[in-house]
Amino acid sequence: MAQSDFFGNVYEVVRLVPPGRVTTYGAIAAYLGSQRGARMVGWAMNNAHGQPGVPAHRVVNRNGLLTGKNFFGGGSVMQELLEAEGIKIKDDQVVAFRECFWDPGAELL
DNA sequence: TCACTGACTTGGC
DNA sequence: CGCCAAGCCAGTG
Numbered sequence: 001m002a003q004s005d006f007f008g009n010v011y012e013v014v015r016l017v018p019p020g021r022v023t024t025y026g027a028i029a030a031y032l033g034s035q036r037g038a039r040m041v042g043w044a045m046n047n048a049h050g051q052p053g054v055p056a057h058r059v060v061n062r063n064g065l066l067t068g069k070n071f072f073g074g075g076s077v078m079q080e081l082l083e084a085e086g087i088k089i090k091d092d093q094v095v096a097f098r099e100c101f102w103d104p105g106a107e108l109l
Numbered sequence: 110t111c112a113c114t115g116a117c118t119t120g121g122c
Numbered sequence: 123c124g125c126c127a128a129g130c131c132a133g134t135g
Binding site (some may be wrong): 024025026029040043044046053056059060061066067070072 | 114115119
């Protein structure tokens, strides 16, 4: 990858997230081998703003809360994007998050 | 070169 | 049930 392995892997994993599914920073971080490195995943997403094909709106925190929605324009853009894929959002939170959750380490392996 | 911050997570009080 | 502190990696000042 052009970027560091961490960033490159994050982009690739997020890009592999199927429509109608969501993943978490911790899941990606754990997949990369750094569970506590979840913060870095968020940082990668920040960089991912300039990366096409990286649906950062499908990445939420472990509570299913749209923590990064503030970075999508400050409005409910992230929520609408997820709803457009069939994911229901309630109170900035993913409904049936556990059912929509997509674990890279479990689905890809 | 050193120090701080950041879209997180977990555990402890 | 809610708040505080620690750990992770990379980027910026």
